[in-house]
Amino acid sequence: MKKFTLIIIWLFALGLSVFAQQAQDEPLNQNPNYSKYLQKIANGTWQTVSDDGRPLGYIPPQTLPNNDYYNLHPANTTRSLPATYDLRNVSGQNYMTAVGDQDISGPCWAFATVASLESSWKKKSIGTFDLSERNLTTCHDYYTGWTICDGGNAQAASGYLTRFDGPTLEANDPYGSPDCETTCGGLETPARYVTGALTITENPAAYKQSIMDHGGVYTSMGWYGASYNSTGYYNPADQTYYYNGAEGTNHGVTIVGWDDNKVVTGGATGGAPSGNGAWLIKNSWGTGFGDGGYFWISYEDTEAAGYVSYWPTSTSYDADAQLYHRDKHPPRSGTGYGNEVGYVLVKYVASADQKLEKVSAWTRRTGFMAIEIYDTKTGNVLSDLLASVSEQTCDFPGYYTYDLSSPVEIAEEKIFM
């Protein structure tokens, strides 16, 4: 009997060992607003325009990145933030570009993305750009079947941007007067290459620091009620909005500042929040809305600013550059081994004599990332290290690009991994 027990224990231990090496789906951070979206689609209550006809167009992503340790980096915990900040006037500098008008339902998220990029590049003295919302809206290819009027989100934008399909200049693909049948007219030369895409969830302090560091940030909100009068959640008199319901998100906008002491009156339905403080929002309903296109959302709004996305890094366009990738979009899923570490190995074949200059990868959690490039794989053994990036801290989930300290010359048809 005793002997039998030992055998069972041994088998159990063996099973654990095997199980530990078996990849399994990791739990993802499901987005509750996506469930609400599906529910409303099913019962016919999904709104692509506001109650008084304002165009919306945000589709919540199915999942949000895990953001458990957003403040892992010490710098994230020692910030001193001002009580007010307005990208329209930072020590006399206006880091915003013109307010757009999406005109039809659907592209709000593209206007919010472009507003974020344009303010970021202007703030970083890269230049004042007028980027094409139409090209992003019609060419993102995130979900087959989405029309321009259905909408989108920052994940669709990140896929389009980080695979270097855009952003292109407005002049290359002007917005014009699109309708729901408008489709991608073709990719155009990117104005720059976007090399970073980050998402922060439920962390106002981190939002603020990112705005100060990088410019406007994309976010989602739920727009309900009227916009022309104060019968709903918006008060046109002071351009403040406060929603206290739980209907979910339906509109993409850009946060371009804040005021911790802002008094939000809100509309008749929602009333005023319990405290002061609001985000300064750049909308895409033209300059006739709000304060020249801008308005305020209370910190206490139950749907707004659940997460923000922004694209903090970019590099110059190079007509001869090539991006090796197998994934076309940001990761929509993940697998792992039930522990804190995961390894990935990807093989590419050089299509020409080239220099490998940068390496990029997505991560769905905050943590650390180390990258190595090898020349040879024999069975499980990697050898002939060509280059490496030492362990880097990833403060937020998203897309990171690292320069190789010394570019790796690689011959055409050469395999590297």
Next chain:
Amino acid sequence: MKVKYTTTGYTFPIPYDTDSPAPVAGNQWIGSTGASWSAKDDKCLSVRVFATPSTDNQTATDPVASSITSTSASISWTGSGAQSYRVKYRLKGDVDFLTKDATASPTTISSLYQDTTYYVSISTEIDDVWGAYTSEVPFNTTHDAAVATRVYVDNITAKTARISWNAIGAQRYQIVYQNITDGDAVKLAYSSGSSITISNLIPLKTYRVWMRSNVTGSWPGEWYGFVEFVPQDDRTPTTVIVSDITGTTARASWDGAGADSYQVVLRNVATGASTYYYTPASYRDFSGLSPGTEYSVVVRAKIDGSWPPSFCEATIFNTIADGRFPGDLAVSNITQTSAKFTWTGAGATLYTINFANLSTGASVYRSLLNGPRTESNLSPGTPYMARIRAYIDGAYTPFSDPIYFETLSGKSLLSDYSGGKDNGFVVFPNPVLEKADVLFASEATGKGEISVFDLQGKKHLGLIVDFLPGNNVYELNMGNLSQGIYIVSMFDGENIQYYKVIKQ
């Protein structure tokens, strides 16, 4: 690429995209330790590489000359590690070049001429194959103050020339010159200064001069200069100046004097017509030129009994345009015995038309105050020449180029019937409503004009006709004329007949 993801306190989800196109099997793996790998062929792992075209760091580019002295330079370039590099350098203006091979940048090229422009480029040998040379890059060697590198020739006469150079301080300078036209033996001259005048040259022969500098007590191997010059005879014209230009006159003068004779060639650029003049003087006055016309003039000198093969360089000048000058002489209204002359230009003192019967040689000069001019009494069926000139400001212009014409042949209608014969000249019907036929008979071929006049003498219609021997019929359309009486005339160039017609 191998990516290690690490987090703290949570399991780590290796990111992948579910909706990208399926990856190529065998190109992706995941693992928990980095020491063993499981194929991940169904989803696209999110790892990327950014690549730009490779730069060839072996092939030499951008050659640069540095540490330049009067005789050497260090040549460097970007690119390293190739099998070999070849530096090619040549003198500016030379096709021939020298090379120097090296295994790495930089390399020094020496034995250069000082104060000289060189062009340098580099080729790279990789895998036993030499690549293309880079673009040539110029550099200049420095100048040693005592070494002559530039030679100048001036004060050239028929038999002497001054040779100077850009140096001072050498013990001696050796100057070599040679008549290369005849291939004569070289001659030497020496100086410790900066110039020397050489003599006993042969005029109009091409000489070449070059030199070297003895700075240290021995003669170096480098020669500089190689300048060519031609001793000029001071009787030889080299430059012609045209002055005192009017519409019809000008003076050409030149810088040579004392030759046996000077041949001056004046050429009308437009027509190519040339006029040759000979004079012992150093100038020549031209008259009778055409106003507003471009001319060229060249001169050569007959010296010691022979003409040189070439002229001095041509000088171009334009005479002044003159509205009085006759031009574009033309002849019209030619009949058997008359012709009308017209021309452009007016206001001259006098215009003279010269026309000549080319059959008899009889020539007539008709002086007129202005034009046009109709000449009669010409002979029928006869070739004539005509030309025109004007008397302007006290002198005649040259005659224009002649024009040629021939009077009409045939006999006069009326003269043939002047004896009372009826040639049948009639207009029918009469009265006429619209169209009428003009009928007449002729004994010869000829040309005439049928005209219709009203009673006030105003001409309403004119019809040039070629008539033939026998009966002739021509149609007159009088439909546009008002009702009334008209006179139809028939003029054969000499005589005229009339016929009265009523237009209804």
